[in-house]
Each structure stands twice: as C-alpha cells, then as structure tokens.
Amino acid sequence: MENISSQPTLPTIQNPKPIKLPKKIGPYKIESLYKKGGMSYLYLALHAETLKPLIIKVLLPKFIENKEMVSRFLKEAEIIGLSNHPNIIKLYGQGEWEEGLYIAMEFIQGVSLKQFISEKSLSLRKALEIILQVGYALFHLHSHGIIHRDLKPENILITESGDIKVIDFGIAQLNNETEERITVKRRFMGTPTYMSPEQKIDPKSVNFSSDIFSLGIIAYELIIGKLSHGIINLSLIPKHFRKILEKTLKIDPKDRYEKVVDLITDISEYLKKEDEKEDEQGEGLDIVYDAIKKREDSLIKTSYNFKNLSISVFKEDLINLNSVYLDFFSITENVLAVVFFKTVEKDIDSFLSLLNFQGFVKMLFKTKKITTSSELLNLLNTFIEKESFKGMISNVTFIDLEKDEVRY
Numbered sequence: 001m002e003n004i005s006s007q008p009t010l011p012t013i014q015n016p017k018p019i020k021l022p023k024k025i026g027p028y029k030i031e032s033l034y035k036k037g038g039m040s041y042l043y044l045a046l047h048a049e050t051l052k053p054l055i056i057k058v059l060l061p062k063f064i065e066n067k068e069m070v071s072r073f074l075k076e077a078e079i080i081g082l083s084n085h086p087n088i089i090k091l092y093g094q095g096e097w098e099e100g101l102y103i104a105m106e107f108i109q110g111v112s113l114k115q116f117i118s119e120k121s122l123s124l125r126k127a128l129e130i131i132l133q134v135g136y137a138l139f140h141l142h143s144h145g146i147i148h149r150d151l152k153p154e155n156i157l158i159t160e161s162g163d164i165k166v167i168d169f170g171i172a173q174l175n176n177e178t179e180e181r182i183t184v185k186r187r188f189m190g191t192p193t194y195m196s197p198e199q200k201i202d203p204k205s206v207n208f209s210s211d212i213f214s215l216g217i218i219a220y221e222l223i224i225g226k227l228s229h230g231i232i233n234l235s236l237i238p239k240h241f242r243k244i245l246e247k248t249l250k251i252d253p254k255d256r257y258e259k260v261v262d263l264i265t266d267i268s269e270y271l272k273k274e275d276e277k278e279d280e281q282g283e284g285l286d287i288v289y290d291a292i293k294k295r296e297d298s299l300i301k302t303s304y305n306f307k308n309l310s311i312s313v314f315k316e317d318l319i320n321l322n323s324v325y326l327d328f329f330s331i332t333e334n335v336l337a338v339v340f341f342k343t344v345e346k347d348i349d350s351f352l353s354l355l356n357f358q359g360f361v362k363m364l365f366k367t368k369k370i371t372t373s374s375e376l377l378n379l380l381n382t383f384i385e386k387e388s389f390k391g392m393i394s395n396v397t398f399i400d401l402e403k404d405e406v407r408y
Contacts, residue, residue: 025056025097028104039063039170040073044107047092053107054092064100072170077103079169082144087137089167108165114153117221124238125274127222128267133164134215135264141166142208142260147173149206151214152194153221173206193217193230197251209253212260216248241270325358329365334402337376340395356387357394373398373407 019041022030028045034055035042043056063069080091080103090106113130122130134156141148148155148169155168171190190199196213199206221228223245224236237245244266250256257263325341341357343350360383370376377396384394398407 022097022099025058025102026093026095026104028054028056030056039069045104055105055107057103057105058097058099059101061099070101073101073103076169076172079146079172079174080105082146083141083169085137085140087133087164087166088140089165106165108157108159108167110157110159110163110165112154113156113158113164113218113222114227116158117153117225117227121225122222124223124241125271127219128241128271130158130162130164130222131215131219132264132267134166134218135260135267137164137166138208138211138215138260139264141172142211145174147206147208148211148214149173149199149203150190150194151211151218152191153218153227154191156218193228196253198253207253208260209256209258212248212257212263213253215260215263216245219245219248244270325354325361327358327361329361331370331373331376331398334400335373336399336401337373338397338399339380340397342394353387357383 019033019036021033022043024030025043025045027048029048031044031046031053033041034044039060041058041060043058045054045056046052047054059069059073063073074094077091077094080089081094084090089108091103092106093104095102134151138148138151146169148166149171150168151166155166157165157167159165190203192200194214194217196206196210199210217228217232220232220234220237223238223241232249234242234246234249244263247255247257248263324343325339327339329337329339331337339361341354343354361380364370364379368379370379373396380394380396399405400407
C-alpha cells in the first residue's frame with residue numbers, strides 16, 4: 001500500500017515545540033511528561049528513596065511573574081496539604097526548583113469519573129456508593145473550611161478497586177476568605193454544567209451548598225448512566241430517591257441541603273431501607289422453606305396403629321414433575337393479574353426457585369399496594385433479574401373486567 005504520508009497533497013503540519021524533560025525536580029526523579037494543562041505541566045516521577053510513583057505539578061514558566069497565578073498555585077498546595085483524607089489526593093511535598101514552583105502529589109492509577117460514566121452501566125446502589133465517597137471527601141473539605149468550586153466528573157478519579165479520589169483544587173477557596181481581584185478573562189471560574197446558579201451569577205459568592213449542587217449533578221449522571229450536558233430530567237430517577245436529588249438541586253441555596261452530612265445521612269438511610277426490603281424478601285423464602293420442612297418432619301414422624309394396614313412414608317430428593325405456579329390477584333376493582341411461573345428442569349433447585357417466586361409474589365401483594373400493571377411488571381422483573389432464575393418461563397396476564405379485554 002502506498003505510504004500516504006509521502007503524498008505531496010497532504011498539508012504541512014508543524015509539530016509543536018517539544019517539551020524539554022527535566023531530569024529532576026526537587027528530590028524527585030522525572031520519568032515522563034504525564035499531562036500538559038493550560039497553566040501547568042504534570043510529570044510522572046519517582047521518589048528518590050521509596051521509588052514510589054508521584055505526580056509533580058509545575059507552574060508554566062510564562063506564569064512565574066504573574067502574582068495571581070503564583071498565589072493560586074501556592075493556595076492549591078496549601079489546601080491539598082490541609083486535606084488528609086482517603087478520598088482526596090495526597091500532598092507529598094512542595095517547593096521551588098530552578099524553573100519555578102512545584103507540587104508533589106499522589107499518583108492515582110485510575111480513570112476519571114467522566115470516562116467511567118461514559119463506559120460503565122451502574123446499579124443504583126453502586127452509583128450511590130460512589131456518591132457517598134465523594135460526599136465523605138466534601139465533608140472533610142467543608143469541615144476544614146474549604147470549598148472546592150469545581151467539582152465535576154473530570155476532577156474525580158476512580159481506581160480499579162472502586163476507590164474515589166477528588167483532585168484539582170486549582171480554584172478551591174477557603175470559606176470566608178476574601179477573593180483576590182481577578183482579571184476579566186478569568187472571572188468565570190468553574191464548569192457551567194456543574195456550577196450552582198449562584199456561582200454562575202457571582203463565582204466569588206459561593207458557600208458549601210454550591211459544592212452540594214455540583215455533587216447533585218454528578219449523582220444524576222451516575223444514576224442515569226450518561227453525561228447530562230446541562231439537561232436534567234428528574235423523572236428518570238427512581239421515585240423513592242427523587243426527593244433527595246430534588247433537594248440537592250434546588251435553585252435557591254436556602255432550599256438546598258445546607259450541610260453535606262445531611263445529604264450523606266439521607267442517602268445512607270435510603271440504602272438501609274433498600275437492604276431491609278431485600279432482607280424481607282429473603283425472610284419470605286425462609287418461612288416457606290421452614291413450613292415445608294416442618295410438614296416433611298411431621299409426616300415422617302407420624303405413624304398410625306392399624307392392625308391390617310402398614311403405612312410408610314417414601315421420601316425422594318428429586319422432583320419428578322415440572323413445578324408450576326398460577327395465581328390471581330386484584331390490581332384495581334376492575335383489573336385482575338394472572339401470574340404464571342413454570343420451571344423447565346425437574347430438580348430440587350427448580351422447585352425451590354418456584355417456592356421463592358411464589359413467596360415473593362404472595363408477600364408483595366400483602367405488604368405493598370400495587371395499583372398499576374407497569375408497577376407490578378417492574379417489581380417482578382427486578383426480582384427475577386436479581387435472583388438470576390435459570391430454566392424458567394414466567395408470564396403476567398392482565399384481565400380488564402370493565403373493558404372486557406386481556407393484555408399480555
């Protein structure tokens with residue numbers, strides 16, 4: 001095949017000026033350029049003694065004489081230094097070198113939450129566990145008087161083990177700190193999609209609830225499994241969690257969560273209630289199993305003294321018949337649901353699966369008021385998915401007595 005690069009029709013591309021790689025910054029041996037940002041270079045380095053990988057952040061040479069940029073760079077180091085928490089990037093050192101200033105930080109092997117959201121599909125529980133970790137980081141920051149001001153998926157890393165790390169404190173602010181006069185060019189600080197309404201109006205007039213609003217947007221994106229690009233549709237959020245997210249995203253800060261610990265508490269309580277629901281489902285199966293066991297024991301232990309008749313009990317471990325469950329339930333006054341469940345295999349596991357399903361359905365109609373067919377289907381599908389039933393056939397038929405019709 002002809003080498004395209006040799007064709008004269010291609011435009012001439014000027015290669016950017018290569019970045020000279022320093023051998024050493026402070027006590028750290030530089031291995032490679034990790035990333036180039038708008039105001040800084042990030043280098044991958046090794047600690048001279050421990051050989052531990054680190055990230056060295058250096059301010060670009062063109063900003064060395066800029067007092068505002070230097071001040072922000074030093075403030076970032078100060079804020080990271082105050083934030084010793086497992087969900088926040090660690091500071092290992094800072095100082096001056098021959099070409100300016102540097103910050104030595106923890107090297108985190110992971111991907112940004114932005115990339116993670118784009119590639120992964122999460123359960124609601126997993127999404128909320130991630131949000132809780134970010135919440136713990138915010139709680140630590142806020143308790144030290146620090147407002148992040150640029151919380152977004154790009155500034156949150158997740159490792160292979162699922163650990164969360166909040167990074168990039170370039171525009172973070174200490175609460176009640178007087179913001180230095182900034183240039184018009186940099187007046188709009190933050191990322192619009194994740195900024196609270198009050199931060200968009202005046203980037204300097206923010207408080208802790210501004211970070212909570214940003215966390216709410218991130219929570220929304222994790223739950224729906226895609227980036228929002230500024231468009232929020234709360235009807236996509238599970239009904240029982242929706243109120244929590246609504247409060248997080250209130251336009252008026254006074255109506256929002258004032259403290260992140262309150263948000264953490266509400267999410268934790270929500271997860272606890274979900275666990276209790278799962279336990280109740282498991283208990284329902286245990287009750288069915290215990291009832292069968294008691295009936296079995298009573299049959300085996302019972303004997304009758306007939307003179308001319310011998311009675312014995314035969315016990316077989318295998319189920320030789322396909323297990324079938326069929327039942328009728330009232331959804332509304334005029335709508336009936338016919339629930340059908342049949343196992344294909346003829347073994348004890350299939351039989352227990354049927355009992356599990358039957359116990360769940362019975363308990364469902366006793367403990368929950370179901371008023372729509374879609375609600376019943378969602379609950380049954382969720383349960384079947386969760387239990388991973390194999391070799392089974394299930395069906396729900398709805399009979400509308402008023403309209404005289406059958407829906408499948």
